[in-house]
Amino acid sequence: MMDDEIAILKTKLLEKEGELADLKRKLDQMEKGNSRLTVLHESVTDLPPLKSHTTLSNEDIMRYSRQLLLPELGVQGQVSLSNKSVLVVGCGGLGCPLAQYLAAAGIGRLGLLDYDVVELSNLHRQVLHTELTLGQPKALSAAGAISRLNSAIHCVPYHLQLSRENAIQLIQQYDIVADCSDNVPTRYLVNDACVLTGKPLVSASALRMEGQLTVYNYRGGPCYRCLYPSPPPADTVTNCSDGGVLGVVPGIMGCLQALEVLKIASGQGSSFEKQLLMFDGQEGRFRSIRLRAKQAGCAVCGETPTVTKLQDYERFCGSAATDKCRRLNLLTKEQRVSVQEYKEILDSSTPHLLLDVRPKVEVDICCLKTSITFHLLVWRRRNLNRSRC
């Protein structure tokens, strides 16, 4: 009788000890989650090395079971993911879906870099941010969403502008870099820093209904400069704030980027180190262009490089490292009419002709009732065709 009671008590005690351990683990996780969220990095510091794993826990096996079943990944691949760190440069339309899938898949450490704050016009494509995080630094907003998805990921939010001063110190701490930026100077900066530190660069871009993807500086493939040795003139670059973008298009490109990062991180290699993948959302078509190997004459990854340290990329490109302020070529004050002056013309019923020369989509958003639309671009094109005939 006594023996039975002792056995029952022992079993109960074991159960309670198990529950206690479970509660301690949950508390630990929540505390870790909280402390991570509060640490927003505003400068680059050296992080402690990522804790190395050789096996998966029972919880890992449950969580990642559906991808563990893939022979292409398996236990080795999953362990490898947990030992890798990825720097996401830009937490916008590309960076959000990319970071989301990397966190879901169990990447060990995610650096999330962005200098902007969340705005309402971001939410149609930057799917980690919400109405509740409007006004927050994007890096912090993204880190919050990532931690809620997978608290085991070590998430490092950086609210800072990547620059020639901090890029090397930051990038050398990560295994793989994903370029999700929105401007040309940052693309050259990230490329050069990846070449100088020997990191693979999984790069994507998107505008309107189109996207592009290439993996640079990986297994003998070209770098960004091999393909584009000289930057485009600043006034020929269209960005998302001017040209527009359908949210799901960067979403698709960011997901493809995540796939390539996961393949590289798990040791499967990439399909795009010598390929340029183009996506045309309008036609629903993918095309893949075979690229040349890295170029011996490349200024940064070639045999006799002239770029051996980081440069002033805003000067090199003649544009700012942002997709917001662009250089405007304003007419002189005498050649311009202010809204106040125009109102006076209207109020005094002065005979006049007001031409609205903006593209049709902009006129559809708003226009003045007294104006006549006259699409400048269409007219220019017609004129050009006529002059050739």
Added chain:
Amino acid sequence: MNTEVSILYFAKSAELTGLKSEIITVSSNVTSEQLWQHLEEKHPRLTVIRDQVVLAVRQEYVPLSGQPLTLREGDEVAVIPPLSGG
């Protein structure tokens, strides 16, 4: 000998030409430089992207050079300027 090839315009080049594609007739042993020159003459606004454009013939990158392309009837030539948005 002349041959008909399709030119596909992507990103900025589609905006500059106002076209997504067109069929042109060129000499089959035209060089990539001559082909680009031909496109610039047809669409002068393309000049601004000359230094950044990726030209691909039969889905393979070709540098702008004096090498003949040996184009075949119906070949696709893609004009691909870089995108930088994200």
